[in-house]
Amino acid sequence: MLSTARRLALLLALSTAVVSAAHAQQKLKYPKTQADQIYDAVAKPAVPVSGLQAYADYLEQNQQYPTAALQKGSSGTVEVTFVVEKSGGVSNVVAKNSVDPALDAEAIRLIKGGPKWTPAEHKGAKVRQRVTVPVTFQLPLGAGGPAPATGHNEEPKPDKPDGPTVVKAEQPARPVGGTDAFFEWIQKNQRYPALARKKNIEGKVLVEFMIQKDGSLTDVKLVKRLGAGCDEEALRLIKAAPKWEPAMYQGKPVKQKMVLPVLFSLL
Incomplete structure (x- = not known):
């Protein structure tokens, strides 16, 4: 049998353990959060389900540089602010800073x-x-901006007496019927290439071309490749495209x- 002293010591120890457990449990009982409150700083921030690197890859592979922005030579970083809902979806998507209306719209999309x-x-809970995510638009080499002009209106460059001058078009070229x-x-x-479909290859091919005075598209070449037949298909499309x-x-x-x-895109 336990002595009276040892019984008291055991009871005291048990009481201390119960009090400590109750105290620990009380610490875990946080006050309830407001259902509709939007937080800027939280204990555990929202993250893309696929991870940050995969999300960055998504932004890069699915970005479509708006033709209007290319024609104007617009570039920069659009900071997009949005709310990550409890379901994991996004809402209230807006451009925090405006770089160009076309770029803002593409970043939001x-x-x-x-x-x-x-x-x-x-x-x-x-x-x-x-959340704010930066979406960067960087002009491909040779995109938009100045257009080479030839004809009786040209003025020779000082360093190249026989060469054509470069002027900025007053009205940039544009697709007949509009960009959309x-x-x-x-x-x-x-025609999605069979090899690219088989290998689940997605992304974008950047194609450079010259819009002639009659609106035809010539001098078509690749700026950024994707492979698996996509490069050849991109060239075919631009060469066969309607006049501008x-x-x-x-x-x-x-x-x-x-x-x-x-x-x-395979979607």
């Missing part, structure tokens, strides 16, 4: 169409969190170089 997120947690119609034509006439409205300078058509992305 990318975020809205992106993969789901693992929701944030705060005080032991899932919460809504405000052009990309719809590309999508409708695209040529760039204009001083009321006359001039040639303009352009770089456009041809997107390959």
Whole structure:
């Protein structure tokens, strides 16, 4: 049998353990969070389900540089702010800083169409969190901006007496029917390469071409390759594409170089 002293010591130890356990349990009972509250800082921030690297790859592979922005030579980083909901979806997607209306719209489209997120947690519960993601647009070499002009209006460069001058078109070249119609034509006439489909290859091919005075597309070449037959298909599409409205300078058509992305997506 236990002595009275040892019984008291055991009871004291048990009481201490129970009190400690109760105290620990009390610490775990966080006050309830407000259902609709949006947090900027949380204990466990929201992250893309696929991981940060895969999310960055998604943004890079699915970005479609707007033709209007290419023509104007617009570039920069659009900071997109949105709310990651408790379900992992996104809402309230807006451009925090405006770089160019076309670039802003494309950045918002990318975020809205992106993969789901693992929701944030705060005080032991899932919460809504405000997140900001930068979407960078970098002009491909030779895209947009100045157009080479030839003809009786040209002025020779000082360092190249016999060479054509370079002028900025007063009205940039644009697809007949508009940008949306052009990309719809590309999508409708695209033949997804069998090898790329078999290997689940997705992404974009950047194609450079010259828009002639009559609106025809010539000098088509690759700027960024994807492989598995996608490069050849992108070249075929641009070579077979409808004519454009040529760039204009001083009321006359001039040639303009352009770089456009041809997107390959299995979705």
